[in-house]
Amino acid sequence: MALAERMMPGVQITILGMGLVFLLLALLWGILVLMLRLDREPPPHGSNEDEGATRPAPSIPRGMAPELFAAIGVAVLTHRSVLRKQAAPSMRSHWPGSILFASRWVSAGRHQQTQSWRPGKR
């Protein structure tokens, strides 16, 4: 038997085996691409495409005119602005004079700075 004839089955098995492996890899790649497409994240908020679809439409209570609804919205925002400007309790990070807010170093320093003053005496 010639050498070529003896090697032929080996070559055939190699080609068949590698072909099968590559075929399986290609199938796996195809599945992954398909999964990625199916599992794609929605576009970021504020991007031009699909903006109208992603932003929820305001739900105006039944019977209320859109102008009135808008006016109430503006009033709420203005009220929040006034609260923030006036440092209302809901806008504060600390209560003035609270222990959380105070530093012992500063308290001691201010005591020394104001030691000439005595409460309750005139």
Next chain:
Amino acid sequence: MSDYLSTLRELREKALKGGGPKRIEQQHERGKLTARERLAFLLDEDSFQEFGALATHNITDFGMADQRYPGDGIVTGLGKINGRRVAVFAQDFTVMGGSFSEVQSHKICRIQDLALESGIPLIGLNDSGGARIQEGVRSLAAYGEVFQRNVLASGVVPQISVMLGPCAGGAVYSPALTDFVIMTRDTSFMFLTGPEVIKSVTGEDVSVANLGGPLIHNCRSGVAHFLAANEQAAISMAKLLLSYLPQNNTEDPPQVAPYDPADRMEESLNSVVPASESEAYDMHLVIDAVFDRDSFLEVHSCYAPNAVVGFARLDGYAVGIVANQPAHMAGALDIDASDKIARFIRICDAYSIPLITFVDCPGFLPGVDQEYHGVIRHGAKIIYAYTEATVPKISIVTRKAMGGSYVAMSSKQMRNDLAYAWPTAQIAVMGAEGAVRILYRQELSKTEDPTALEQKYIEHYRAMFFNPFRAADLGQIDEVIEPRETRPRLIRALEVLRTKVQQNPTKKHGLMPL
């Protein structure tokens, strides 16, 4: 028991009615609210505790025995504004024109004492025709008691006067002694002597509005700090102002939860200073870009507009701002601007509010009138106030910092903590033209073409001094920064300086050049 209760309820009912429905109607016709309506607008709902509602005078002369009203023309008590405790009084114009009596004085003094001992702000809603003439010297002494307490509380607890009606004669000194005066546009006025007295004494003919109206005191005299369109606006202004002030001189103002990014860099700042040094720009643009959005509350906005002072927030913390205004008189300092700046610095120092100074000042305003009226003495107040202040102090030289004004405006020698400069800063003893004429007088007199030589020397002088780098080289400027970096730089600096403690030498009091 039921008789006692009914008597009490009857008296309370009478006190609530003030001068009666007719007077209340007249008050409303003038576009004014009653004392109780004002307090309802000022204070948090259901927070007011009234004291002295049943107090009445004991005068019988001039038919006063028949004119006894519970409360005697003033409503006093304690309440809350945005949850913060305050002491308040409101004069009731519907009761004998709100005339100031001995009983009124006792009630105000009681509230002043409580405010001082409790360490809480005092807010006065003023609407009074003046001293109660029927009481004679009693009412004068009564004024004195209030003034005394105004002075003792000064710098200890914030005192705010809201002028909602007339205030004449000696009564004007009580608001003048408080920290801030807010006046309504159409209904308030303040003067020591009225137009009629002035005409009889000096012959001058002047109207009430031109003598002591809100525009006069906000823009000319500087007696008032804020101008409000109406009573509601004035009361809202008092609430807003209070948000930048602490309860007393040992506490800090409230911190608002930060709402503007601390690392925000405003690109517009890099181009806000014009290329031409003689071109003006509005310092408000700088302030609005650097501090928390929409947080700037300008004090004395109409008075001495060549300087800008006011409160703002930086990362939620209250700060005081002092700035020159290049858009008015090129930002030069004059007598009024000096007084305005010095007073504001002392207020910030008293209430532990850090000071941020923006410098663009070509110097003190030259002129015979300024010198005659004591610009030296008034300018010295700025130096005194800055040096005396122990709060954190940071300066930013945006453009010109010339001569004495450089030193006065929070320089290193004024115990400044940090001195920044923008690359556009020009820190020099004087302007280029003047300096060259002095330095090169001999050379310029000998040359055939003095103009060309002068121009050459001017350019040389500018190259040498009209930048911040020489000052930075000498350590007079801590850091030259890009204008857009100003906000994050200030926030980081204040984060460190917030616990700064500095002592002044022990003394009874300093001798400020008043």
